[in-house]
Amino acid sequence: MPAVTADTLTLDRLPKLPDAGTVWRPVARVVTAQHFLEGEGFAVRRPFPGVDLSLADPFLLLDHMGAVEYAPGEAKGTPWHPHRGFETVTYILDGAFQHRDTHGGGGLISDGDTQWMTAGSGLQHIEQPPPELVARGGLFHGVQLWVNLPRAQKWSPPRYQDIRGRDVKLLTSDDGSSLVRVIAGSLAGHEGPGVTYTPITYLHATVAPGARLTLPWPAEFNAMVYVLSGDGHVGPDNRPLHEGQLGVFGGHKETAGALTMRAADNQPLASRQGWEVLVLGGLPIREPVARYGPFVMNTREEIVQAFEDFQAGRMGVIPADHVPHRTAADETL
Template sequence: MPAVTADTLTLPRLPELPAATTAWRPVRKVVQARKSLEGEGFQVRRPFPGVDLALADPFLLLDHMGAVEYGPGEAKGAPWHPHRGFETVTYMIDGAFEHQDSTGGGGLIKDGATQWMTAGSGVLHSELPPQDLVAKGGLFHGVQLWVNLPKAAKWTPPRYQDIKAHDTKLLSSDDGGALVRVIAGDVAGYQGPGMTYTPITYLHATVAPGARLAFPWPEDFNAMVYVLSGRGVVGAEQRPLEEGQLAVFGHGKALTMQAATEWDVLVLGGLPLNEPVARYGPFVMNTRQEILDAIEDFQAGRLGGTHVPHVGSADEEL
């Protein structure tokens, strides 16, 4: 699992938190990701939706893609389709995805890079494996996160952020046994590169066997840990957590976890929007009427920008 690698001894270290006096967040529940097919038929593991959306707010969806070793001709993606009202954050750990959208944004996302697309008022985009991966096959592993936009930002113009692997903020755990890659938000005063409309923190950590990872977490944010690979324990109560499982935390001021094997985890949380959510396929708004308007705009060709491709019927796309 390459993503971004570094010598943790050369990196800034997270502060050591006293075990006895820190208000650790307890584990509220553990969710097993469900398998689903997306796009042209590639399999994902999806821990939410499924967990109560009120617990995940402001997040809408998390898809774990792979890890899978594709043979020649097997790699699949998601051809042109619409979005409105939220952001898609695609983080590639191994392999590559090629992004294009109707505003002219796009590029190749590979090996530790992140593509952050704000759909806002509406955009069409495609996410496909590059032709060399389709032709030759190879390792593919990534994650897509959907972040809801607050009502005030639903109609913001679409925006594309190309976050290169070297842009991520790299940190070490206090014991030097974990490499932390901050994609967005703040971890103990260290800021990730992702620009967000909704206050969130999103990071990927690789934790060595036996190493402990702990850091302060905003009290007004929710908190979740999803395991990409390996196994370990989370919370002061040391709740077991392994690949494909998501831990949802309760209230507190800090998170703690410890690896049993080499352990790769995503840690994410944000400020709940506490707003009505109306969703239908690729559209996430606040009311049913806004969803109907989005469908009508898509069918009438009013969704997107100046680089609008030909796509199938509304029934095919939705």
Template sequence: MPAVTADTLTLPRLPELPETTTAWRKVQRVVPARRFLEGEGFQVRRPFPGVDLALADPFLLLDHMGAVEYGPGEAKGAPWHPHRGFETVTYLIDGVFEHQDSAGGGGVITNGGTQWMTAGAGVLHSELPSQELVAKGGLFHGVQLWVNLPKADKWAPPRYQDIAPGDTKLLSSDDGGALVRVIAGDVAGYRGPGMTYTPITYLHATLSPHARLTLPWPEDFNAMVYVLSGRGTTGAEHRPLEEGQLAVFDRGQALTMQADTTWDVLILGGLPLNEPVARYGPFVMNTRAEILQAIEDFQAGRLGVTQVPHVTSADEELS
């Protein structure tokens, strides 16, 4: 896969953790992703929401797009639509996606790049496959993560971060058998490029067959592992986990996982906000009154103006 790769022998190595004195986290539950249609009709696999929201807090949604080999004319995206009150993090492993928003942010994301959009007080944006991908077809594979904003930051000005593939911090497991890409947050003192309002850690790891990956993990963070491809085991009890499944962990000091095949996983966790959540479609606030205000502001054009005339599914949903 074209997501950032490197020779693990040349990378900084994660520390070897003591086997008997480390409080390894156990798997609390395994959640299978469900299938949905989004945007113009592209299929996603979604492991959450669906679990108890408190277990995923501060994360709101994870959509796994592909991997799919599009034929000519088949690639689809999500044209202009609104957001308020959270952040969308789009990480592309294969393919090309183009972002544009009403606050002036935008760019092209491909092969290990990340688009980090803070909707904050409100923004309109568009996410579409490149014209070349639409015309010729090709491989497409990526994920989008929604990160909640604390109550104090829900009205922050919109912000856009274009994280190029080369900006991602690369690490090796202690034995050199796994490549870890740090997109945001901190692992063992190594920090990723993503700027966050909420303390989180977001990683993509590729484990060679039979390789083991251990990670120190903040005790006050929750922790989840989602499988992009392959299979392996995770947790202190070696719970089996395969493509399209999410493991949710209980408390502890560290995570452990071992691959059966070549195994690609997302590893994510954060400090729970423990705040009320009111959500409706593309809006996530703290109260129902704030949701109604977001709908009114969108319909009145106060969330921004697009560059071109548009009609979106949100117009129909919110009317």
């Protein structure tokens, strides 16, 4: 897993949180991701939606792509498709993905890079493995997160952020045993490079076998841990959490608390460097959610308008060197 690595002895350390006097957030539930086919037929594991939406708010969807070893000709992506009303955040751990949209954003991301697309008022985009990966095959592993936008920002102009792996803020645990990559938001006063409309924190941590990672966490944020690979435990009661599982913490707002997690002493061969987890949380928006396919708004009327705007060509024009594909948004309600 070549996502950004570093010598933890050279990094800023997170504060030590003592057991005595620290309130640890409990784990409210553990969710096992379901399997789906997306785009042109690539497999994803999806832990939410599926949990109560209020527990995930402001997040809408998490798709775990891979890890998969593609044979030549097997790698797939998505056709051109529209979005409105939220943001897509694609983080690549292994392999590469290329993006292009009708607002002029795009580029190639690979090992440890992130592409952050704010759909806002609406655009179309396409996500594909590069031709070299399709031709040769190879390892591919990534995650796409959908972040909701509050009503006041749903009509923001589209924007694109190209976040290189070298730009993420790297931290280590208080004992130097774990590597924490801050992609967006703030952790113990350290800021990640992702610029967000909705206040969130988005981390990727590698927790050394047998090591414990403790994190201060904003009282007003919810909190979740998703396992990319390996085995570990979360919360003060050491709930087991394995690859493809999501641990949802309780206690936000009512109890400030902090997060605690520990990697199992023995890890699978594929996770010999440690337990790989995403840690994410945000300020709940607490607004009505109307969602249908590629659009997420506040009312059904706004969803109907989104389809009408897309069909009328008001979400950008696909470049002439790309052949349009039929998508779910071509269907009427």
